[in-house]
Amino acid sequence: MGHATVHIETGETRVLTDPVLRPRLAHLQRIVPLPPVEPLLRPDAVLISHAHFDHLDVPSLTLLHARLVVVPRGCGRLARRTGAREVVEVEPGQELSVGASSIRTLRLAHDGRRHPLSRARDTIGFVIDADRRALVVGDTALFDGMSKLAGLDVAMLPVWGWGRRLGPGHMGPAEAARAAARIKPRMAIPIHWGTLAAPMAPWLSDPVRPAREFARHAAAVGVEARIVPPGGSIDVGDG
DSSP: OBTTBEEEEETTEEEEESOOOSSEETTEEEOSOOOOSGGGSSOSEEEOOOOSTTTSOHHHHHHHTOSEEEEETTOHHHHHTTTOSEEEEEOTTOEEEETTEEEEEEEOBSOOOSSTTSOOOOOEEEEEESSSEEEEOSSOBOOGGGGGOOSOSEEEEEOOOSSSSOOTTOOOHHHHHHHHHHHOOSEEEEESOSSEEOTTOTTTTSTTHHHHHHHHHHHHTTOOBOOOOTTOOOOOOOO
16 A cells, blocks of 8 residues: 555455555645555554654544554554554554464564654554465564564565655565575565655656665565555465
8 A cells, every 4th residue: 555554355354554645744745646444444454663753653444434443552552542442552463363364473673762852662563364374574673583584475575665765674676685685585565665755856857766676685685576556466376
């Protein structure tokens, strides 16, 4: 769906990650069309990676009427403003069940505070284990534990941001490809690119460039990358 918003269907279970479903977020402008919202309503679970405004967007969560919202420890109060039926705060290493899916959390290398003066919070990645095993990473830098994430069918990895440069705790295309080389998924899908943009973002004239560069670097380390444009879809089958 663009940025770090991914709609995952495993059997009859629907999960949505880091939903941002608005045309503008403060100074950030959505530069691709908004996806149809109706198919996204009432998901079985919404998984929030961290408290940054471009990942935990209260108006977008309110719109969804989610059955369950999963957030890092310390983000529950924000999530409860959305009217979700149930809010669960998690720490790295926890497991929970959503329908027929098992979801495991892991700590990522990213500052998860809401803003620089707020209290520290974790940034969480999610391994979703159902008929396929998928990793979803909202924001992170490279970290040593990536090499322990074996046996994944697909890894969804952030490859850029929204501004003129990447700050600490982020990966560009080359770093994301190194992460993919450590994880060794059957397929890697770049996310967090070409959707939200601040003025003067360097890729505005070519929004697919970060994803394309990631695919090139991934191929060089022997990882198959599939570029799914914002609003696009892919079936992770047996091939």
